[in-house]
Amino acid sequence: MGHPLRARCPHVTDAVVVGSGPNGLAAAIRLAQAGVAVTVLEAHDLPGGGTRTTELTEPGLLHDHCSAMHPSGVVSPYLRSLPLGEHGLEWLWPEVDLAHPLDDGSAGVMARDLARTAASLSPDDARRWERTFGPLVRHFGDLVDDTFGPILGPPAHPVLLARFGLAALRPATMLVDRWHDDRARGLFTGVAAHFFGRLDRPLSAAVGLILTAAGHAVGWPVARGGSRAISDALIAVLASYGGSVRCGVEVKDLAQLRDLTGRAPDLVLLDTSPASALRILGDALPDRVRRSYTAYRFGPAAWKVDFAIRGDVPWTSPEARVAGTVHLGGRAEEMVAAERATSSGAMPDRPFVLCGQQYLCDPSRSAGDLNPFYAYAHVPHGYTGDATESLIDQIERFAPGFRDIVVATHVRGPSALESYNANYLGGDIGAGANDGRQLLLRPRLALNPYRTGVDGVFLCSASTPPGAGVHGMCGFHAAEAALASLG
Numbered sequence: 110m111g112h113p114l115r116a117r118c119p120h121v122t123d124a125v126v127v128g129s130g131p132n133g134l135a136a137a138i139r140l141a142q143a144g145v146a147v148t149v150l151e152a153h154d155l156p157g158g159g160t161r162t163t164e165l166t167e168p169g170l171l172h173d174h175c176s177a178m179h180p181s182g183v184v185s186p187y188l189r190s191l192p193l194g195e196h197g198l199e200w201l202w203p204e205v206d207l208a209h210p211l212d213d214g215s216a217g218v219m220a221r222d223l224a225r226t227a228a229s230l231s232p233d234d235a236r237r238w239e240r241t242f243g244p245l246v247r248h249f250g251d252l253v254d255d256t257f258g259p260i261l262g263p264p265a266h267p268v269l270l271a272r273f274g275l276a277a278l279r280p281a282t283m284l285v286d287r288w289h290d291d292r293a294r295g296l297f298t299g300v301a302a303h304f305f306g307r308l309d310r311p312l313s314a315a316v317g318l319i320l321t322a323a324g325h326a327v328g329w330p331v332a333r334g335g336s337r338a339i340s341d342a343l344i345a346v347l348a349s350y351g352g353s354v355r356c357g358v359e360v361k362d363l364a365q366l367r368d369l370t371g372r373a374p375d376l377v378l379l380d381t382s383p384a385s386a387l388r389i390l391g392d393a394l395p396d397r398v399r400r401s402y403t404a405y406r407f408g409p410a411a412w413k414v415d416f417a418i419r420g421d422v423p424w425t426s427p428e429a430r431v432a433g434t435v436h437l438g439g440r441a442e443e444m445v446a447a448e449r450a451t452s453s454g455a456m457p458d459r460p461f462v463l464c465g466q467q468y469l470c471d472p473s474r475s476a477g478d479l480n481p482f483y484a485y486a487h488v489p490h491g492y493t494g495d496a497t498e499s500l501i502d503q504i505e506r507f508a509p510g511f512r513d514i515v516v517a518t519h520v521r522g523p524s525a526l527e528s529y530n531a532n533y534l535g536g537d538i539g540a541g542a543n544d545g546r547q548l549l550l551r552p553r554l555a556l557n558p559y560r561t562g563v564d565g566v567f568l569c570s571a572s573t574p575p576g577a578g579v580h581g582m583c584g585f586h587a588a589e590a591a592l593a594s595l596g
């Protein structure tokens with residue numbers, strides 16, 4: 110399987126990227142832009158990692174298997190530099206980006222328009238919301254520059270980063286106390302729950318702050334036709350530089366790459382978990398890196414259910430009926446307790462549930478009066494029970510009658526998620542726990558976290574900075590490190 114470019118020009122540097130998630134594809138494109146002959150090897154039959162979309166339930170219904178909303182895709186400095194629009198990627202925005210309904214039928218709302226958010230909150234809380242997020246929204250581009258890469262370098266905007274850092278270092282629960290009404294408190298806590306960990310621990314405010322600021326700055330859009338449009342466009346850009354993707358090849362060790370390509374590639378980039386890197390690199394890994402990769406921790410899991418529904422979800426809250434994303438968890442205190450339970454290995458009665466109504470702004474995903482409805486619950490790492498009923502109960506709580514419109518379901522719990530994608534160990538869709546220092550320093554404390562310590566081999570997955578999300582920045586930075594290693 111030698112790369113054709115290599116066959117024509119033996120002096121050309123060649124690279125194999127293992128894994129075709131957004132980070133693997135971004136890494137491949139960056140290398141190909143620099144003239145490297147790149148082949149991407151993917152274990153699954155379909156490329157795209159977390160950005161696959163297929164008919165999971167009924168013919169014609171397009172379901173996003175994993176990623177659904179893409180604030181980080183829109184702001185990613187590297188993805189923005191690529192001509193993805195020319196290759197079919199089109200972002201679509203729902204009327205309201207996020208609704209957080211409460212039991213009384215009211216809801217906190219996050220919209221690109223801060224005024225619409227303010228209108229959903231009490232006047233005092235609206236003022237405090239603007240004071241918290243206004244400055245971050247106004248300088249959002251600068252904030253992205255300083256947070257979408259390794260944090261050990263000098264920041265480009267130290268004052269802004271210091272201001273963000275002071276709030277981000279705190280527990281989410283401390284920040285929540287800025288607001289008094291359940292709508293604002295619930296709204297922020299639901300976004301903070303994307304941290305997938307204890308919300309009363311330091312640093313747990315970081316994810317909520319950046320995702321809320323992103324919501325006001327650029328929204329939480331979806332890709333027309335499904336998230337696979339992102340990987341399709343990335344693969345087309347890669348092809349324009351001569352690179353290619355080969356599916357159905359699970360890489361187990363470095364020797365396999367030699368067998369496949371006829372020689373050891375000059376560069377290998379692993380869009381894998383540190384656990385897979387341990388297996389692939391074997392004894393070649395230096396002891397200190399082996400120890401760090403072995404100690405790398407995975408966090409709570411997702412329980413994903415895709416529904417085919419007839420008509421729309423009968424939300425009690427009118428705002429939820431027009432929202433792309435709906436967070437279910439009720440009051441802030443309830444979500445804090447649920448996240449504490451899942452983090453300590455216990456399944457809460459009422460888990461935090463995230464719902465996606467991508468079809469509202471993208472009717473191309475529906476068929477007649479059948480619509481694809483997306484949901485996942487937070488469950489403990491490696492959870493072996495069945496969370497489907499708890500998840501549906503949470504939806505029924507805020508949308509009585511939901512059960513009656515369900516036509517079909519497709520369920521993936523933690524072990525199914527892990528077999529589907531080896532990077533989601535124990536069902537952890539964030540490619541590693543966010544607790545302790547792992548949110549910032551992943552997969553290990555190192556000036557260059559992309560290096561594996563094996564010559565020419567780099568880690569480029571979401572287990573490296575800046576972590577989970579469809580932005581390709583882990584892949585971009587890893588490719589830069591690989592190119593720098595060539596001198």
Ligand SMILES: Cc1cc2nc3c(=O)[nH]c(=O)nc-3n(C[C@H](O)[C@H](O)[C@H](O)COP(=O)(O)OP(=O)(O)OC[C@H]3O[C@@H](n4cnc5c(N)ncnc54)[C@H](O)[C@@H]3O)c2cc1C
Nearest residue numbers: 128130131132152158159175176177178360538571578579
């Ligand atoms: C249910 C769910 C919901 C999500 N929602 C969102 C969202 O709304 N917005 C968002 O931005 N992000 C979301 N994410 C997270 C996002 O999908 C990931 O952070 C992102 O895809 C990570 O990209 P990656 O390239 O690092 O890895 P992945 O996308 O996981 O891709 C890794 C690829 O490598 C392949 N691979 C692994 N090991 C091997 C091997 N040994 N040989 C060959 N191939 C291998 C895998 O099969 C996979 O295709 C979600 C994830 C899940 C699962």
